[in-house]
Amino acid sequence: xxxxxxxxxxxxxxxxxxxxxxxxxxxxxxxxxxxxxxxxxxxxxxxxxxxxxxxxxxxxxxxxxxxxxxxxxxxxxxxxxxxxxxxxxxxxxxxxxxxxxxxxxxxxxxxxxxxxxxxxxxxxxxxxxxxxxxxxxxxxxxxxxxxxxxxxxxxxxxxxxxxxxxxxxxxxxxxxxxxxxxxxxxxxxxxxxxxxxxxxxxxxxxxxxxxxxxxxxxxxxxxxxxxxxxxxxxxxxxxxxxxxxxxxxxxxxxxxxxxxxxxxxxxxxxxxxxxxxxxxxxxxxxx
Amino acid sequence: xxxxxxxxxxxxxxxxxxxxxxxxxxxxxxxxxxxxxxxxxxxxxxxxxxxxxxxxxxxxxxxxxxxxxxxxxxxxxxxxxxxxxxxxxxxxxxxxxxxxxxxxxxxxxxxxxxxxxxxxxxxxxxxxxxxxxxxxxxxxxxxxxxxxxxxxxxxxxxxxxxxxxxxxxxxxxxxxxxxxxxxxxxxxxxxxxxxxxxxxxxxxxxxxxxxxxxxxxxxxxxxxxxxxxxxxxxxxxxxxxxxxxxxxxxxxxxxxxxxxxxxxxxxxxxxxxxxxxxxxxxxxxxxxxxxxxxxxxxxxxxxxxxxxxxxxxxxxxxxxxxxxxxxxxxxxxxxxxxxxxxxxxxxxxxxxxxxxxxxxxxxxxxxxxxxxxxxxxxxxxxxxxxxxxxxxxxxxxxxxxxxxxxxxxxxxxxxxxxxxxxxxxxxxxxxxxxxxxxxxxxxxxxxxxxxxxxxxxxxxxxxxxxxxxxxxxxxxxxxxxxxxxxxxxxxxxxxxxxxxxxxxxxxxxxxxxxxxxxxxxxxxxxxxxxxxxxxxxxxxxxxxxxxxxxxxxxxxxxxxxxxxxxxxxxxxxxxxxxxxxxx
Ligand SMILES: Cc1ncc(C[n+]2csc(CCOP(=O)(O)OP(=O)(O)O)c2C)c(N)n1
Ligand code: SF4
Numbered sequence: 001x002x003x004x005x006x007x008x009x010x011x012x013x014x015x016x017x018x019x020x021x022x023x024x025x026x027x028x029x030x031x032x033x034x035x036x037x038x039x040x041x042x043x044x045x046x047x048x049x050x051x052x053x054x055x056x057x058x059x060x061x062x063x064x065x066x067x068x069x070x071x072x073x074x075x076x077x078x079x080x081x082x083x084x085x086x087x088x089x090x091x092x093x094x095x096x097x098x099x100x101x102x103x104x105x106x107x108x109x110x111x112x113x114x115x116x117x118x119x120x121x122x123x124x125x126x127x128x129x130x131x132x133x134x135x136x137x138x139x140x141x142x143x144x145x146x147x148x149x150x151x152x153x154x155x156x157x158x159x160x161x162x163x164x165x166x167x168x169x170x171x172x173x174x175x176x177x178x179x180x181x182x183x184x185x186x187x188x189x190x191x192x193x194x195x196x197x198x199x200x201x202x203x204x205x206x207x208x209x210x211x212x213x214x215x216x217x218x219x220x221x222x223x224x225x226x227x228x229x230x231x232x233x234x235x236x237x238x239x240x241x242x243x244x245x246x247x248x249x250x251x252x253x254x255x256x257x258x259x260x261x262x263x264x265x266x267x268x269x270x271x272x273x274x275x276x277x278x279x280x281x282x283x284x285x286x287x
Numbered sequence: 288x289x290x291x292x293x294x295x296x297x298x299x300x301x302x303x304x305x306x307x308x309x310x311x312x313x314x315x316x317x318x319x320x321x322x323x324x325x326x327x328x329x330x331x332x333x334x335x336x337x338x339x340x341x342x343x344x345x346x347x348x349x350x351x352x353x354x355x356x357x358x359x360x361x362x363x364x365x366x367x368x369x370x371x372x373x374x375x376x377x378x379x380x381x382x383x384x385x386x387x388x389x390x391x392x393x394x395x396x397x398x399x400x401x402x403x404x405x406x407x408x409x410x411x412x413x414x415x416x417x418x419x420x421x422x423x424x425x426x427x428x429x430x431x432x433x434x435x436x437x438x439x440x441x442x443x444x445x446x447x448x449x450x451x452x453x454x455x456x457x458x459x460x461x462x463x464x465x466x467x468x469x470x471x472x473x474x475x476x477x478x479x480x481x482x483x484x485x486x487x488x489x490x491x492x493x494x495x496x497x498x499x500x501x502x503x504x505x506x507x508x509x510x511x512x513x514x515x516x517x518x519x520x521x522x523x524x525x526x527x528x529x530x531x532x533x534x535x536x537x538x539x540x541x542x543x544x545x546x547x548x549x550x551x552x553x554x555x556x557x558x559x560x561x562x563x564x565x566x567x568x569x570x571x572x573x574x575x576x577x578x579x580x581x582x583x584x585x586x587x588x589x590x591x592x593x594x595x596x597x598x599x600x601x602x603x604x605x606x607x608x609x610x611x612x613x614x615x616x617x618x619x620x621x622x623x624x625x626x627x628x629x630x631x632x633x634x635x636x637x638x639x640x641x642x643x644x645x646x647x648x649x650x651x652x653x654x655x656x657x658x659x660x661x662x663x664x665x666x667x668x669x670x671x672x673x674x675x676x677x678x679x680x681x682x683x684x685x686x687x688x689x690x691x692x693x694x695x696x697x698x699x700x701x702x703x704x705x706x707x708x709x710x711x712x713x714x715x716x717x718x719x720x721x722x723x724x725x726x727x728x729x730x731x732x733x734x735x736x737x738x739x740x741x742x743x744x745x746x747x748x749x750x751x752x753x754x755x756x757x758x759x760x761x762x763x764x765x766x767x768x769x770x771x772x773x774x775x776x777x778x779x780x781x782x783x784x785x786x787x788x789x790x791x792x793x794x795x796x797x798x799x800x801x802x803x804x805x806x807x808x809x810x811x812x813x814x815x816x817x818x819x820x821x822x823x824x825x826x827x828x829x830x831x832x833x834x835x836x837x838x839x840x841x842x843x844x845x846x847x848x849x850x851x852x853x854x855x856x857x858x859x860x861x862x863x864x865x866x867x868x869x870x
Contacts (some may be wrong), residue, residue: 001592008319009725010725017593019339020696025489037709039706039707039709039712039714040707040713041707042550042706044546052726054714054716055714055724055725058712059712059714060706060712060713060714061713061714061715061716061719061724062546062549062576062714062715062716063714063715063716063718063726064545064572065542065545065568065569065717066540066544066714067538068542068569070539071534071535071539071542071543071546072542072543072545072546072549073546074532074543074546075504075506075532075545075546075547075550075554076541076546076550076706078504078532078547078549079504079528079546079547079550079551079552079554080550080551080552080705082707083550083706083707100535100536100539100850101535101539104535104539120508139302141577161583167311184609199855205610206645209849214553239459260525260531261525261526261530262318262525262530263367263528265528266765267503267504267528267529267530267547267552268550268551268552268705268707269504271528272502272503272527272528272553272670273500273501273670274498274499274527279499279665281522282498282563282608283483283485283663283665286486286487286491287484
């Protein structure tokens with residue numbers, strides 16, 4: 001049985017108080033609670049402060065390119081289905097440069113979990129507007145206030161019929177841990193968007209802000225997370241300031257269950273040598 | 288050499304390709320060696336398209352400069368292809384749809400045949416191409432029955448009726464020609480049947496090479512002329528435990544290939560120019576993180592979307608230098624269909640042995656031209672996975688001891704661990720890093736890691752990378768890379784017939800650049816004509832950079848979208864090689 005120590009590496013390099021510490025913590029706890037061993041888990045991250053996750057989490061890591069964690073992570077999983085694969089990144093990484101991959105990852109529905117540390121700002125590049133920044137946000141690149149409509153990741157994912165949509169908060173590690181666990185257990189693409197405050201560059205979406213405003217749907221006994229249309233309404237009504245399991249479709253088949261010919265054994269463990277007979281059979285098609 | 292040059296032309300969407308395919312495969316099955324070349328445009332219907340078949344009784348590596356029989360479905364076909372007609376050749380045109388016109392000075396026969404009418408008689412106008420094939424058979428004195436197996440294969444799925452009516456159309460064309468015209472251009476004598484006579488294109492050979500080389504994941508985005516690789520692979524990978532992903536774009540495609548390789552599966556992506564450019568950032572990631580990956584770039588005319596259905600060799604320097612920063616990479620430039628097969632298979636060994644990207648650079652001409660060859664070197668293919676660390680070694684090491692990027696190794700190649708292996712947790716990353724794979728920015732680590740990566744290919748010795756055909760002591764040389772090998776060999780032979788002794792130096796690898804092999808090949812050469820399909824002489828520039836040959840080189844460049852013709856090389860050779868030697 002693994003312990004938290006097994007998933008720890010050197011001290012993380014985030015600013016003291018950064019929300020990403022909470023996300024790391026929750027990911028480690030989730031792995032332990034699920035009985036995973038460090039060598040079975042791969043974190044594929046993009047670039048940004050959030051992208052450091054692959055180094056700080058004690059599993060295998062692939063610190064890929066800005067915005068490209070999702071295609072990379074999907075292929076890791078498809079290459080070796082016995083691994084638990086998580087993609088991790090920021091709002092700029094995932095919803096800015098990587099937006100195309102996000103929608104397509106939902107469509108493709110490979111069995112990975114995507115954890116986005118949404119701090120409404122570009123942290124690593126020292127504080128520019130991000131795709132989730134509110135209209136009016138003043139940042140280094142929007143000194144007169146951002147004018148673009150922010151992306152609402154939950155609504156986008158719901159509209160595209162994502163099979164698992166959740167939102168957490170770095171200030172509530174217990175709930176976040178459970179959301180990540182459920183996301184990992186969900187067979188198919190799962191999104192966990194996390195409000196993860198940037199204490200250095202974002203003075204609006206702070207821990208206090210979320211503590212004051214967040215509505216926790218997990219606490220609402222009347223909320224049914226299996227109804228997509230209700231979920232869309234509820235997210236809109238709360239202006240996205242909600243946490244909890246927003247939506248899950250346990251029936252939606254994942255890519256590996258539906259794609260033609262996908263092998264049961266991990267492709268990485270396959271025998272790749274073409275036999276003489278196979279070679280001969282192929283050669284015959286050219287005669 | 289006895290040969291036939293045959294061409295069919297018309298509007299795109301008129302079934303030109305299937306006509307060409309049927310005829311080419313029929314000739315191939317009869318025992319001829321064929322080489323086909325498709326001229327097409329970037330539109331689906333209308334425009335001019337043509338399909339050239341050259342057939343002979345020995346292996347062909349070029350579609351040839353001449354046409355002896357031209358099937359014209361419209362006047363444009365005659366106008367466009369007239370310069371290629373041999374004196375005394377035959378143009379067959381569809382007299383049920385137009386009245387053909389052509390100059391009368393060259394002795395070319397202009398014969399009308401009611402192709403459409405005869406086709407209708409046999410069961411439908413769409414079979415006019417079968418009528419044309421039948422008429423051609425009469426010109427070449429080939430028996431209609433010889434076509435039955437191909438027609439059977441092509442149409443059996445649609446039912447015996449369809450097979451029968453196509454054969455009826457073919458026979459009608461044969462009979463009409465035999466009745467009305469008496470010009471014949473007999474096909475060459477059949478060659479002695481060879482052991483393994485295959486009809487295959489470069490793209491198919493590339494896909495097959497990947498499969499044979501152990502590749503089990505292809506991630507790609509459709510683009511002409513590379514998509515055929517994806518078609519072939521999607522038909523075969525799932526049968527052998529593999530997977531094909533149609534990525535949302537080329538950026539996703541290459542990152543998928545990198546992810547799968549990281550996880551321990553041989554994976555590749557295939558693309559052409561614009562897609563290759565989109566992959567440049569990830570090429571750097573593969574280099575920096577020392578993750579194997581194979582990228583096939585089937586070049587077409589650029590820049591930008593350029594001439595999307597035409598051939599060129601202008602991504603050479605992008606393949607050699609492309610991506611920000613500096614990375615080690617291997618660039619293979621297969622010369623033939625056989626090399627498309629073998630080098631693609633071998634690319635996976637090289638990628639794993641050196642833990643770096645391997646680019647296989649072909650082009651539309653080689654990729655899309657189907658041809659007859661004497662087998663593929665399947666017996667040469669091996670799967671060698673390079674340095675992978677064993678579970679036992681890791682168990683002895685204990686936790687936190689494994690150094691994925693150990694910079695102290697003399698050859699610079701540090702053993703790879705694959706996710707799932709105990710005690711070997713590491714981070715593969717594009718940021719500069721220390722031995723265990725943690726981001727580090729200190730100067731010494733940076734310098735050590737750059738040196739480590741550079742050492743990997745410092746003593747690269749995989750095949751020579753340069754072939755030399757012809758007499759070693761020749762004072763004149765023809766030089767090229769990749770797909771022009773065939774036409775350059777014909778040029779060499781032709782110059783020799785005219786009394787000029789030349790050697791033919793050809794690259795099948797350009798990175799690491801085979802400088803010493805080139806130097807040896809150039810020894811004693813007074814004048815070298817570097818033949819390439821681009822406008823700036825990219826290969827000549829690379830040669831000058833690596834070997835002192837400045838005063839020796841002359842260029843033969845072409846970039847109008849067509850492949851190099853024999854005549855163009857010979858004309859340029861006459862200009863460049865000192866006069867008087869030629870007679
Ligand atoms: C192709 C590319 N463009 C730009 C950058 C520079 N860059 C690095 S991180 C980043 C934004 C990070 O923001 P976010 O994803 O929100 O992560 P955070 O740092 O806030 O966690 C940018 C623009 C890059 N690394 N690569
Ligand atoms: S800049 Fe912001 S996001 Fe980055 S580490 Fe510091 S607090 Fe965290």
